[in-house]
Amino acid sequence: MSLIKFTPRDRDIFSDLFAIQREMNQAFNSVFNRDEYTGLTNWNPATDIVEGKDEYTVRIELPGVSKNDVKITIHDNVLTVQGEKKQESENKENNYHRVERSYGSFMRSFRLPSMVKGEKIDANYKDGILTIVLPKAEEAKTKEIEIKF
Structure with a gap:
């Protein structure tokens, strides 16, 4: 695949x-x-997956989500990112006229087309964007085979 x-x-x-x-x-x-x-729901954060020569880079938009509320796992070459965007406590004195921001849990899973080096995976969270870099395993990289005469 x-x-x-x-x-x-x-x-x-x-x-x-x-x-x-x-x-x-x-x-x-x-x-x-x-x-x-009401804004309470399961939601699917926007995700980009880019394949480079030596790695895959996954970027997921998670504005308002604490990094402590996000879990990243990889099993059988499937990357799973799950977490929760918690709703802020309501001030009962305020009268809300509109609530459009989404809150709730999310889970995204992506089957990677080739094996990755699990011990070398790097994840950073900055400005609401989670960036995961997954280096390809050596056997997954394209190799040129020399033809012998």
């Missing part, structure tokens, strides 16, 4: 489905004059 190269023209089918879900929620809430979406 190999990764499919992304081109900006490609559309994510799930973004269209999420847009339809948002519109349905807004329509339902406007009919019954109820508060819009």
